[in-house]
Amino acid sequence: MMASGKWLVASGLILSVFLACSQNFTNSHKFYSSPPAKTESVGVVQLDDAFMLTRTSWFAEKLNIQGDSIYDKLEKLTDSLILSELSKSWNVSAVSKKDREKFSKETLKMDKTIFIKTRFPEQGVEIGNSNYLFIIHEYTVGGDLDAENFYDYTKANVEMSQKKKFNNFSIIATFTLWDNKKQIPLRSGVVSVQTPIKEDVFNMDIFVNTTKQAVQECIKKL
Amino acid sequence: MYKKIIIVIFFITLYSHAAEPTVWKDGEFLLWSYGKRYITPMDFCFALRYENEKIGAPSCYEAGDWERDTTLSLYAKWLNTNLDPRLNPEDLRPRNAHAIERLSKLKDNSLIFSTIKNDKAWFLLFDETSSEPKQIATFPLTEDSAKIARKLASDWFSGKPQRRLSDSEREAKEKEPDEYFAEQPMYDVWFGIGLGHTQTKVPLTPDSWYRHKLNSKIKNYRDVDDSTSIWFFIKDTSPIYRAYIGGSLYDFIGLEFELRKSSHKAKIDESDTIYNELDHWSFNRYELMFALEFMKVFKPIPQIEIEPYAAASFLFDIFTEDIALKDGYKGSESYKHRFKFENYYSGPALTLGLRTAFFKNYAIDFRAGIANRGTAIVTREIIGSSTYDAFVATGLEYHIRWK
Numbered sequence: 001m002m003a004s005g006k007w008l009v010a011s012g013l014i015l016s017v018f019l020a021c022s023q024n025f026t027n028s029h030k031f032y033s034s035p036p037a038k039t040e041s042v043g044v045v046q047l048d049d050a051f052m053l054t055r056t057s058w059f060a061e062k063l064n065i066q067g068d069s070i071y072d073k074l075e076k077l078t079d080s081l082i083l084s085e086l087s088k089s090w091n092v093s094a095v096s097k098k099d100r101e102k103f104s105k106e107t108l109k110m111d112k113t114i115f116i117k118t119r120f121p122e123q124g125v126e127i128g129n130s131n132y133l134f135i136i137h138e139y140t141v142g143g144d145l146d147a148e149n150f151y152d153y154t155k156a157n158v159e160m161s162q163k164k165k166f167n168n169f170s171i172i173a174t175f176t177l178w179d180n181k182k183q184i185p186l187r188s189g190v191v192s193v194q195t196p197i198k199e200d201v202f203n204m205d206i207f208v209n210t211t212k213q214a215v216q217e218c219i220k221k222l
Numbered sequence: 223m224y225k226k227i228i229i230v231i232f233f234i235t236l237y238s239h240a241a242e243p244t245v246w247k248d249g250e251f252l253l254w255s256y257g258k259r260y261i262t263p264m265d266f267c268f269a270l271r272y273e274n275e276k277i278g279a280p281s282c283y284e285a286g287d288w289e290r291d292t293t294l295s296l297y298a299k300w301l302n303t304n305l306d307p308r309l310n311p312e313d314l315r316p317r318n319a320h321a322i323e324r325l326s327k328l329k330d331n332s333l334i335f336s337t338i339k340n341d342k343a344w345f346l347l348f349d350e351t352s353s354e355p356k357q358i359a360t361f362p363l364t365e366d367s368a369k370i371a372r373k374l375a376s377d378w379f380s381g382k383p384q385r386r387l388s389d390s391e392r393e394a395k396e397k398e399p400d401e402y403f404a405e406q407p408m409y410d411v412w413f414g415i416g417l418g419h420t421q422t423k424v425p426l427t428p429d430s431w432y433r434h435k436l437n438s439k440i441k442n443y444r445d446v447d448d449s450t451s452i453w454f455f456i457k458d459t460s461p462i463y464r465a466y467i468g469g470s471l472y473d474f475i476g477l478e479f480e481l482r483k484s485s486h487k488a489k490i491d492e493s494d495t496i497y498n499e500l501d502h503w504s505f506n507r508y509e510l511m512f513a514l515e516f517m518k519v520f521k522p523i524p525q526i527e528i529e530p531y532a533a534a535s536f537l538f539d540i541f542t543e544d545i546a547l548k549d550g551y552k553g554s555e556s557y558k559h560r561f562k563f564e565n566y567y568s569g570p571a572l573t574l575g576l577r578t579a580f581f582k583n584y585a586i587d588f589r590a591g592i593a594n595r596g597t598a599i600v601t602r603e604i605i606g607s608s609t610y611d612a613f614v615a616t617g618l619e620y621h622i623r624w625k
Contacts, residue, residue, distance in 0.1 A: 030308060104317060123317055124296030124303075182303050 025190040027110045032186040035222035036132050042090040043130035048097040051075040054142035062202040085215035099127050113154045116174040123183050133178035145170035147192040168194040171214040191217035243356050246330050247383035248278040252285035256298035256337040261367045269371035276383050293320045302337045305344050311354040322353045410623045411469040418462035418615025422453050439491035443560035452606035456486040456505050476515040499551035510538045527579040535571040539595050569595035585619040
């Protein structure tokens with residue numbers, strides 16, 4: 001049993017390395033050279049409708065939260081985790097849901113077959129006073145999720161079976177570093193974080209650590 | 223090496239031609255400024271008329287409507303922030319749906335955006351075909367307005383002006399199918415006359431196949447070694463006179479009907495004294511051919527069309543005899559019992575050809591093929607039950623073509 005678990009983790013790792021190498025899950029503007037310096041002001045746009053929780057009842061049971069409030073609670077927790085994690089890198093401030101609602105919905109091409117849905121501010125409109133914005137377009141939480149199935153249109157119709165048990169707790173996020181002064185998307189990317197779940201044990205620590213890991217992945221991709 | 227350079231230059235000129243904006247006769251020009259207005263409508267219209275004699279009476283306006291629109295002015299502000307020589311036109315597209323819509327509704331108007339950025343005056347040309355700027359130009363701020371107007375007019379609007387379309391014409395044009403997908407058949411009807419040559423020997427085949435036939439002589443008006451082929455009796459080589467009419471559809475499939483005449487001497491054995499009475503003896507062959515043709519048309523230059531084709535024909539032959547005795551001679555018994563051909567012969571023919579048409583209507587045609595004629599039953603009793611010949615022919619044609 002243990003041996004097969006290890007084998008699964010190993011193959012998962014190999015698969016993720018393979019995926020990372022095989023396709024380009026980032027896109028940058030001609031003017032983008034490097035991530036903002038530590039002193040830079042970055043507005044972090046709150047998740048709002050970007051937050052998507054799948055398998056709610058499973059999470060509700062494992063985290064011992066009431067089913068009708070789990071969405072709200074986990075979204076708020078994730079928002080605060082992202083903000084605190086990013087504050088280690090930059091001088092951050094939160095951009096409210098109200099501003100986000102005014103953003104236009106668009107599509108951004110990452111690679112030949114990979115497209116992400118984006119939420120960008122208007123051309124000519126600055127949001128707050130920050131030089132940059134960190135926008136998460138879609139943030140999906142669940143089990144055994146594969147970024148390719150979400151953003152590669154050639155694999156969009158892959159049917160996923162609803163398993164009772166997951167091998168991995170997954171977070172998939174699409175993000176953009178936005179030049180707030182010039183209103184151009186500097187760098188966008190797709191990140192995917194998988195934390196193995198052993199013997200169906202899941203708790204808040206795993207959730208928090210994986211969220212932090214997801215944010216770190218975003219920063220790495222800048 | 224030089225070839226490569228020439229090819230590259232060729233493509234660059236092609237590309238630059240493709241990007242050239244359409245110039246409309248009596249066109250309308252909207253000048254949209256963000257910040258300082260750099261050229262006046264009057265200057266610009268004057269420059270247009272100066273640089274392009276055929277442009278008619280252009281109208282130039284300040285695009286006040288564009289300047290007052292909140293969303294559009296946000297885009298104008300954004301352009302002003304982002305204009306940079308490193309960016310391509312596609313990087314400067316508006317993202318706002320309203321701005322994109324306004325650009326697509328420009329109809330045949332030309333929109334010229336101008337703004338000052340980094341000590342340069344920037345000019346961007348937009349039209350209805352795309353939301354990205356069609357042309358971008360920059361000028362130092364020291365340049366005066368009239369000079370800039372002249373330069374823009376000569377760079378962007380010096381092409382041959384086209385007549386502006388009315389709204390209903392524009393609508394019709396939008397619904398017009400793409401020429402590559404247009405399902406309009408190309409009709410072609412032709413008449414032709416020509417000359418040819420026929421012989422039984424197919425070039426590049428061994429003589430031994432034919433020797434027996436070709437060396438055969440008629441003795442006693444009727445005796446030959448073998449009678450399967452007509453060429454045991456009469457000479458196989460002859461000029462052909464031909465007239466034909468045909469038609470094709472889609473430059474792909476066609477039908478042709480052809481009439482041929484050839485004449486063939488009887489191969490009498492001169493050493494046979496019985497022929498002393500004979501003045502001349504020959505046969506005229508009249509041939510009707512019905513052909514189904516498949517062709518492909520290539521146009522290396524607009525005035526010339528090259529059309530290779532292949533045809534399968536059904537043919538129908540009759541032979542008429544031309545015989546006379548010398549004056550004062552009476553026909554011998556053998557003369558009266560001389561051989562007779564069947565009433566008619568039929569068979570298939572295969573033809574390959576090349577038609578070269580000049581100026582649409584006139585064409586020269588070359589073709590070559592092989593034909594078989596016979597009767598339904600192959601027996602030794604029937605003369606010419608399996609007769610082959612090969613032919614080459616040329617023709618002059620007049621074509622009527624329409625869509």
